[in-house]
Amino acid sequence: CWALMALLFVGGVMNVLWIAAIAILILLEKTVPTGRALPRISGAVMVAIGVWLLAGAG
Numbered sequence: 001c002w003a004l005m006a007l008l009f010v011g012g013v014m015n016v017l018w019i020a021a022i023a024i025l026i027l028l029e030k031t032v033p034t035g036r037a038l039p040r041i042s043g044a045v046m047v048a049i050g051v052w053l054l055a056g057a058g
Contacts, residue, residue: 004026011018029039 004022008019008022011022025042029042032038
């Protein structure tokens, strides 16, 4: 959770839409009764995007 809060701060300095998107993700992870599925899926998506950006596709 602390990492997402850090992203909220960094994203908030750059763009209000990023704050809203990350806050909605946190809200969904805390309230939707999917167990550990949603956090694992969102984490995998973030890792995949990071690898894609490091590979030079961004």
